[in-house]
Amino acid sequence: MERDSPKLPSIEPAILEWHDGQPVSARFGDVYFSRDDGLEEARHVFLRHNQLPERFARLQGGDTLVVAETGFGTGLNFLATWQSFRERAPAGAMLHFVSVERYPLTSDDLRQTLSLWPELAPLADELCQQYPPLVAGSHRLVLDSGRVRLTLYFGDGLEALEDLAFNADAWFLDGFAPACNPGIWQDRVMEQVRRHSRPGATLSTFTAVGRIRRTLAEAGFQMQCVAGFGHKREMLRGELPTEAGTVCNRPDSVLVVGAGVAGSLLARNLADRGLSVVVADQGDRPGAGASGNAQGALYAKLGVQLNDQTRLSLAALLHAQRYYPLNTPGVWHGTGLLMMGSSDQERQRQQKFLRQNEYPASVLTPVSAGQARTLTGVACPHGGLWFPGSGWLEPSRLCATLLDHPRIRTEFGFRASRxxxxxxxxxxxxxxxxxxxxxxxxxxxxxxxxxxxxVLGEFRMKPIRGQVTALPVDSLSETPKAVIAGSRYLNPPMDGMAVTGATFDLHDADPRVRLSSDKENMAGLNDMIPGMVTSDDAPSSASSRVSFRCTTHDYQPIAGPMVNGEGRVLEAAWLFTGLGSKGLMWAPLLAEYLADCLTGHPAALPRSLARRVDPKRCLAKPVSSDTRGELA
Known part of the structure; x- marks a missing residue:
């Protein structure tokens, strides 16, 4: 039943066979759960033997309990845990569930399987609504109004545990019988289980294989054989000794400097986790700076090579596509987006991209010029890549919506001096x-x-001037119904105006709107879509806007601890900047990651991707250690 492995980043799905209404893995020849009662099996093996119902009841507001699992499968264990948490945990407590899966179910198979348990239907529906496309790597799902977070890694279990950053309070060791699927039960995986465990962590598993019991005992777990479920006479449970460990000092209050998209998303994320947040900005309203444009497109230009830079962009795009429709529907317009092959160079790049990569159609799909016209409502001269989950937002309204929270206090007109x-x-x-x-x-x-x-030292950040132009609809030959991106972008109209742009003006500090920049945008749009702008007259300057994007030397964002000129981390100080022209794409995932860092929760970014946004990489040249006036 094996099939040829697809090109990355797509990942092979599970292959199911249905026997008497129950799913069976054709690849491993094993059942996903007990034929007697899969839900009761999950409760017996994993919840009760990790004492989770009692531990949920003992949580206090602001506490987080982390459960990790070695095989997500149908998601049944996760839903059973979520249900128990909802029934017993107090308001303000959080559940974080970390799970890995080498062969994930398709969304259709997941929905069909979970329909076997009607009592889980509300939770299953929410999970299925956010279930990610089958793309390799880490996916962060925020569920139950933020009370539950699921970090779901599609890929090899050992690679996942070596890359993910978290510490678990309880473990579900699952993933088909060791005889059927030996990979997930290898000693190196069990070593990673120990490495990711807090003092006092518990574990349970349906298997009672002696080798696994001995390996876990050698790793430090106090192991027991206990009564199994159904026809299985024995199973294993274990516990690490409780030791005096390092306590995570979660801050009670956080000051966020900046009320743009990045600062607003982070402030809201922290407030939703129970922290008190003050947001200071020199402007007179949310999104007064670079986030103040009337419209902004959500898009990513994914690299031909599937390296960490491309993986990070893809993870950010998919997270943003989940975040905005669910959390800020009033400012989100899910029209889809065409990345048009607007030049010979870009068409060649896209062709190479498609030869070397395979993406699920729900992420992107190639379209012809005719298909592009149908999708966008515009006579596009070329086809390109269609992103059905993308669209556009109203950035300034987005910021205002996010900052409207009882635990967020705003201080506008605050010109910071020190x-x-x-x-x-x-x-x-x-x-x-x-x-x-x-x-x-x-x-x-x-x-x-x-x-x-x-701090002292040279950090490789730079501003880039960008002017956008809002064109009256009657100056366009056709009205777009989806975002079109290429050498310029064009949004569908709002209030009779459609935004296009933006200029990319290096070494230009002029904040004034310029007629020449408007004409550059109009000419660029006509080059991309001939005849799109029917008038040679630039619109009123009141319809244009200048802002300054912050970029870095490698055009990757900054999200992490602030360092001084010697590269040493400053305690409780963080940076969130360098998002360039793709702040709407970057900000939701990086805000989630930074909030994880500040609160000590499992990290939304695996280590391999967190390195891409580490502020330390932007330190150009460390200063001398004896430089006076430097902060330690």
Missing amino acids: LLPCNNRWCLSGEARQDLVADAVVIAAGHETRKLMP
Whole structure:
């Protein structure tokens, strides 16, 4: 029943056979759950022998319990855990579930399988709604209004555990019988289980194989054979000794400097996790800077080579496509997006991209010029790549929506002058304003970020001027119904205007709207779609806008701990900037990752991708250790 392995990043799905209404793995020749009662088996083997119902009841508001699993399968164990958590955990507590799966079910198979348990239907529906496309790598799902987070890794179990960053309180060792699927039961996987376990962590598994019991015992778990479920007489449970460990000092308050898309998404994420957040911005409203354009497109230009840079962009795009429709539907317009082959070079790049990669159609699909016209409503001269899950947003309204939260306080018109540590907290001073003090600080101030960093050293960040032009609909030959991106982009109209742009002006600090930039945008749009702009007259300058994007030397974003000029991390200080022209794509996932870091939760980014956004990489040249005035 094996099939040829697809090209990455797609991953091979599970191949199911149905026997008497029950799914069986054709690949491993084994059942996914007991034919007697799969849900009761999950409760007996995994919940009760990890004492999860009792542990959920003992949680306090703000506590998080982390459960990890070695085989997601049908998601039944996860749903049983989620159901128990909802029934017993207090308000304000959180469940974080980390699971890996080498052969994930398709969304249709998942939905059909979970329909066997009507009592789980509300949870199953929410899981299926957010279930990611079958793309290799880590996916973060935020469920139950943020009370439950699922980190779901599609790929090899050992590789996943070597790359993911988390510490578990309980383990479900699952993944078909060891005789059928020896890979997930190898000693190196069991070593990773120990490495990812907190003191006092428990584990349970349906198997009672002696080799596995001995391996876990050698790793430090106190192992027991206990009564199994159904026809299985024995199973294993284990526990690590409780030791004095390092306690995660989660901050009670966080100061976010910057009320653009990045700062607003992070502030909302932290507030939803129960933290008090103050957002300071020099503007007079949310999204007054680079996030203030009337429209912004959600898109990614995925690399031909499937390297870590491409994986990061893909993970961010998929997370954003889940986030906006669910959390900010009032400002999200899911029209789809065409990445048009608008030049010979781009068409050749796309052809090479398609030869070397395979993506699920729900992520992207190649389309002809005729198909592009049908999808966009515009006579596109060329086809390209169609992203059905993308679209456009209203950035300034997005920021305002996100900041409307009882645990977020905003301070607008705050012209920051100095940021310094004070009595184990951070203090931000502003011109003629009372100082703002918090346990932790995140600078998300775009191209102004470097000015606020209280450190010496050269950091490779730069501003790039960009002017967008809002064109009246009656100046267009056709009205687009989806986003078209190429050498320029064109959004569907809003309030009679369609935004196009943007210029890319290096070494240009002019904040004023320029007629020449409008004409450049119009000419670029006509080059991309001949005859699209029917008038040679530029629109009123009031319809155009200039902003400055913050980019880095490698055009990758910055999200992580602030470092000083010597590369040492500053305590409780973080950076979130360098998102360039794709802030709408980058910001949801990186806000999730930073919030994980601040709260000590499992990280949304595996280590291989977290390195891509580490601020330390942007330190150009470390300063001398004896430089006076440098913060330690």
